[in-house]
Amino acid sequence: MNTTLTVSKHSKLLRRYLLKHNRRFCTEPNPQPLTPPQDDEQRITQTVQHLLETPHQEWSSSQPLQSLLFSSPLPSLRSILKTTRSLPSYCQALNFFQHLRENSLSTNTQSLSHSLQALLELAGKEPDAASRLFELYQASKEWSVPLTVNAAALLIRYFGRLEMVDKSIVVFDEIDLSIKNTHIRNILIDVLLRDGRIDRALNVLDEMLQPVSQSPPNDVTGDIVFYGLTKRGRKGRNVSEEELIKLVLNLGKHSVFPRTNWLTQLVSSLCRNGKINQAWDVLHEQLKLGAPIESPTFNVLLTGLVRCGDVKRMNTVLAEMKESGVQPDVVTLGIVINQLCKLRRVDDAMEVFNKMGEETGIDGVSVEADIVILNTLINGLCKVGRQEEGLDLMEKTKSNKGLVHTVTYNCLIDGFCKVGEVEKGKELFEKMQQDGISPNAITVNTLVDGMCRHGRINSALEFFGDMKEKGVKGNAAAAYTTLITAFCNADNFCKAVDLFDEMVRSGCSADAIVYYSLISGLCRAGRMDDAGNVYSKMKVAGFHPDIVCYNSLISGFCKKKKVDQAYEIVKEMEETGVKPDTITFNTLIAHFCKAGNFTHAHRVMKKMVKEGLAPTVATYGALIHGYCINGKLDDARKIFNNMSSTSKVPPNTVVYNILIESLCKNNDVKAALSLMDEMKAKGVKPNTTTYNAMFKGLKENNLLEDAFILMDSMIEHGCSPDYITMEILTQWLSTVGESDKLKSFVQGHKVSTLTA
Template sequence: MNVTHAASKQSSLLRLVKSEAPTTCHTAILRHFSAEPNLAPPPSTDDSSVITEVVSLLQNNDNDWNNNDKLRQLLFPSNNSPHSLYAVSLPKITRRLGTTTKALKFFEYIQANSPSPPEPPSLSPTFEAMYELACREQPNPLSKLSELLYKSKDHNIPLTINSATLLVRCFGQAGMIDKSLLVYKELDPVLQNTHIRNVLLDVLLRSGRVDDALQMLDEMLKPDAEFPPNENSIDIVFTALLKRDQSGRSVSEEEIVGLVSKFGEHDLFPSVVCLTQLITKLCRRGKSNGAWELLHDVINLGGGVEAASCNALLTGLGRERDFQRMNTLLKEMKEKDIHPNVITFGILINHLCKFHRVDEALEVFEKMSGGGESDGFSVEPDVILYNTLIDGLSKVGRQEEGLGLMEQMRSKHHCAPNTVTYNCLIDGFCKAGEIERSHELFNQMNREGVPPNVITLNTLVGGMCRHGRINSAMEFFNDMQRKGLKGNAVTYTALINAFCNSNNINKAMELFDEMMKAGCSPDAIVYYTLISGLSLAGRLDDASFVASKMKEAGFCLDIVSYNVLIGGFCRKNKFDKACEMLKEMEQAGVNPDAVTYNTLISYFSNSGNFTTAHRVMRQMIDNGLMPTVVTYGALIHAYCLVDNLDEAMKIFRDMSTTSRVPPNTVIYNILIDTLCKNKNVEVALSLMDDMKHKGVRPNTTTYNAMFKGLQGKNWLEKALKLMDQMTEQACNPDYITMEILTEWLSAVGETEKLKNLVQGYEVLASKA
C-alpha cells in the first residue's frame, strides 16, 4: 500500500479516533505477537549491551537527553551506517522504557535528532511496541491507544499485522466495534490474513454484530478466497452461536446448516462436542429437520461423526415421537460405521417406553444385547437401561415381566438392581392395587442391602392412601421415620389429602403442624387440600388460618380456594366474610368464575332475596360467563321452596328457549316433587313426558315423587304404568319406593304388581 493511499485511508480513521473518546477503562490481556520482519538485519549480540546502556541513559537522564553526548553517540554513530542502532533496535528500546509517555518522547527525540530519519514503514515495529505498552497502562489504556493511533497516522506509519490485531481486540473488548472495523479496513489488504479476520470475527460475534460477522465469513468461505478459514475460524463461529446469552439477532437453523456445509467444502467441521451442542440446540427449538440436515451434511461431506452427536438427534426425534427416523438413523449409524453406545439404545428404549410402546422397546433391547436378529451391534446393557425397561413395563401393568427382567439383569449380565429398580416395581404393584406384593418387594430390597429412599416411602404411602389403607400408610410412615427415613412434602401431602377425603380433618391438621415443625415446606397443593377439607367440614376459622399461612409462605389462593371459602361462609350465613373474600379476590386480580356466581346466586335465592340473585346473574352474563344448569337449578329450587311455581316454571321454560341450557334430572326432580306436593300431578306427568322427549333419564327420586303425587290423587293406573316403565329402564326402587307402594297397593289388592317390581329389582341386582 503506497503512502498516499495510506494517508487517505488514515484520515477517516483519524476522525473516528479523535471523535470517539473512550468512556470505559479496559485492560486487554496482552499477547506477545511475533513482530513483522525488520527492514534491517537484526543487531549483533554486541548490540544488546549497547541497548541496555541506551535504556539506562534514557531512564536516568529523563529531562536532559538533548545534552547527552553519550546517548547521541550510541544512537547515531559517526559513520552513519544504514544499520545503525536506532534503525534496528528501536522496538526493543521502546518496550524497555515502560510508559507510552516516555516512548513517545523518545520517538520525537529520534525524529528531531537523527541525521537520516528512517522511512515511515521501518517505524511500524516501534509503534507496535508502543501499542503493547499502552495496553498495560492504567487508568485508561484506550485513550493511550487512540493517541498513539492518531500519532502513527499523522506520521504515515502503517500498521503491522500484530498492531492491528492488538487494536482490533482491545477496541472490541471495550465495545468500540466501529473502531475495530476501521482498524481492520485501514490495514494493507495483503496483511488482512486469516488470523486477524478470526480476531475480528470473534469481536463482532461477541458484540452481537452477527450480520457483519456473517458478511466477513462469506468472503472467507468463497471457493477461491485468498484467506480461507481455519480450525480457529470454525471454533470461534460455532462457540459464539452456541452461547445461551448470545446478543444480537439469532441465527436461523437454515443459516447454521448452511455455514456447516460451507465450512465442510473447506474440509473444516465442528468438533464432536460442538456438533452435538448444535444439534441439541436445534432440537430444543423444535427444529429437528434442521438438526437432521446438519448431521447428514457433516456425514456426507466426510466429517467425523461419533455416537454423541447421533444421540443428541435421537433425543430430539424421540420428543417428537418420530420413531421412523430414529430407526433410520440407527441403520445409518451401522452403514457409516458409527458405533452406538449404551446411551444410544437407552434413548430409543426410553422414548418407546415413555409412549407405552414397550414391546418395541423389548425388541430393541434384544437386538442390542445380541439376541434375536441382531443389526450387528452388541452393547452390554447397564442398570439404567434395565431400569428404563422395568419402569416402562410397570407403567403399563406388566409388573410380572418387570420382575423377570430384574432376575435377568442379575443372572445374565451380573448387574445388581438398585433403589430405582425396586422403586419402579413397587410403584407398578401399588398402582395395580397389589399393596402386599409392594411390601414384599420392599422387604426384599432391605434383605439385599438396597437402601430405600424417600421415593420408595412416598410410593408405598401414596399407594396405600389411594386404596383406602390410610391407617397402614400412617403406621408405615411412622416406622420409617423411627428408622431415620424422613418424609418430604410429597409424603405429607398424600397423607393430608387422604385424611381430608375421609373427613378426618383433625388428623390432617395434626400432620400439617408436624410437617411445619419438621421443616418440610408445604406446597400449594397441601394448602389447597386443607382449605377445601376444612371448609367442607364447616371449620371456616381454621380454613381462614390455613389461607393466611399460605399467603405468608408466598403462595396465592387460586379461584378454587376462593370459591370453597366463599361457599363455606355462605352456607354458614356469614355473608360479610364472603364479601371479604370477594374483595380480596378482586385485589389479588383473580376473576370470579361460574362457580363463584352460582354460589352467590344460590345464597341470595335461598335467602329469599331474588332481586339480588337476578342482578348477580345479569352481572355474570355481562362479564362473559353463561349461566349453567347449576345457576338455573339454584333459582328454580329457591322458588319451589317458597311455592312460587309460576316463576320456577318460567325460568324452566327460559332454559330451553332463551339460554338453550338443557335441564338435567335434578331440575326435573325439583319441579316434579313440588308440583306433586301442590296437587299439580297432571303438569308433573307432562314433565315426565318432556324428560323422555329430551332424553333425560328419570331416577328413583323422580319416580318416588310421582308415586306420592299419584297416591294423593289415587291414580292407580298411572302408577302401575310408571312401575312397568321403572322396571324397563332398570331403575331400582329404594326403601322410600317400597314404603309408598306397599301401603298403597296392599290397600287396593295389587300386591302381585308389587311382587313383580321387586322380582325385577332382584333380577337386575343379581345381574349387577
C-alpha cells in the same frame, strides 16, 4: 518525552540482554568477542547489543550499527521485527523505529511496517496503552507506514479489549482491502460480539459468506460466532432461533460447522420450545452438508421426538445414526427404551435391553446398561401390570453391583401398591434392607400412599410412626399430606387435625397442599371454625390461598348460612388479586336462591356477567332449583324456556331433573312427561334420578300404563334402577297385582306389551 538513557542504565540493560541471548553462542566460561554476523540471530543479537551500548543520539554516527542496519545485505523483515521486539522498553523501541524511518530509503516501507508491528505489541503492554496505540496508529498514517496484517489485527484486538470498539471499526474500515483477510475479519467479529454489536458483526459475516468473497469463513469464524451468540450473559440484543438456524445453514455451505455442544444446544432448545420440525430440518441439513454429527445431537432430537410420540421419525434417526457411523451410546438406548415403555411396548424394550447384554450388542456395538435404563424398564413393566417380571429382572441383575438401587426397589414397591398388593410391597421393603439398600423418604411415602389408597389408613399411620422411630430421613411432609388427605376423605377430621398439629410440632414444614386439603375437608364437614383456624395458620406460614381454597371457604360459610363471612372471603380474595370464577358466583347464587333472596341472586349474576364470566348451566340450574323449592314454578319454567330457546347454554340432565321433579310434586305429571319427550328430541339422556322422579309422580296419580312405558324406556337406555327405583315400584306394583311385570323389568324384559 526524553527517551535518552544514562550510560549506567545502558550497561545494566546490556548485561541483562547478553546474559539472555549470548549464552547459546559460547560454551566456554569466558566467551570470546562476537564474530561478524553469519545469520539472522547473530545479526539481531549484535544489533541489540550496539543499540543498548550506544546512546540513541549517537546511533547515526555509529559505523558498526549503521552497517548492521543499512549495509547490504539488508537485514530481513524478521530481523527488524525481532530486533524491535527485543528492546527492553517501549521508549527504546520507539527511538529505534524513528531511527529506521529517518535513515531508511523512502521505498523501504516494509521494514518500517514490521518495526511498527513490534512497537504496537510493546505499546499494548504499557499502562497508558490506549493513548499510545491511538497515537501510533495516527502517526503511521501521517508517515505513510502501512500496517501489516498482524499489526492491523493487534490494533483491532487491543482497541476491543480496551473498550474502544469504535477505534477497532475505524482501523478495519481504513486498512487496505488486500489485508482484510479472514483472520482480520474474525478478530473484528469477535470484538463486535463481545461488545454486543450483534448486527454489525453479522454484517461483516454476511460479506464473508458472499459467493465472490475473497475472505470466506473458516472454522475459527464458526467458533467465534457460535460462542459469541450462545454465551450466557452476553451483551447485545437477543438472537432468535430462526437467525441461529440461518447462520448454521449458511456457514455449513462453506463447510463450517458448529461444534457438537453448540449444535446440540440449538437442537435441544428448538425441541424444548415445541419446534421439533425445525430441529429435524437443522440436523438433516447438516447431515446433507457433510457435518460430523455426534451422538449427543442425535440424542436430544430423539428426546424431542419421544415427547411428541413420533416413533416413525425416531426409527429414522436411529437408522441415520447407523448410516453415518455414529455409535449409539447408553443415552441413546435409554431414550429408546423409555419411549417403548411409554408406548407400553415393553416386550420391544426388553428385546433392546437383552441385546445390550450380548457380546454382539446392538448392530455390532456393545453398550452396557446403566441403572437409569434398568429402572426405566422395571418401571415400564410395573405400569403394564407385570410387576413379577420386573422383580425377576431385578433379581437377575443383582450380580452386577451398582445397578440395583433404592430407586429400583421404589419402582417395584410402587407397582405392587398400585395394583393393591400392599403386602408384597411391604415384603420388598423388608428385603431391600436385608440386601443393604437403605429406604428413603420416597420408599416410605410410596407405601403410606399405597395403604391409604386401599383403605388401610390406620396401617399406614402405624407404618409411618415406625419409620419415624427408626430414623428414616427424608421429606416427611409428603407422608403427612397423604395421611391428612386420607383421613379427611374418610371424614375423620379429628385425626386429620391431630396429624396436622403433630406435623407442625415436629418441625416439618407443611406445604400448601396440606392446608388446602384440610380446609376443603373441614368446609365440606361444616366445621368452619376449625377451617378458619387452619386458614389463619396457612397465612402465617406464608402461603397464599388459591381459587379452589377460597371457593371451599365460601361454600362452607354459605352452607352454614354465614353469608357475611362468605363475602368477607370474596373481598379478601379480590384484594389479593385472585378474581372470583364461575364456581364462586354460582355458589353465592345457589345460596341466595335457596334462601329465596332472588334479588340478590340476580344482582350476583349481573356482576358475574360484568366481570366477563358467562353464566353456566350450573348458574341457571341454581336459579331454577331455587324458584322450584320456593314454590315459584312459573319463574323456574320461564328461565328454563329462555335456556332452551335463546341461551347459548342448553339445559342438561340435571336441570331437566330439577324441573321434572318439581312438576311431579305439583301433580303436573303430563308436563313432566312432555319434558321427558323433549329430552329425547334434544338428545339429552335421562338418568336414574329422572326416572325416579317420574315414577313418584306417576304413582301419586296412579298412571300405571305410563309407568310401564317408562320402565321399557329405562331398559332401552341401559339405565340401571337403584334402590329408590325398586322401593317405589315394589310398593306400587305389588299393591296393584303387577309383581310379574316387576320381575320382568328386573330381568331386563319389556313390560308395556304384557297383558294385565
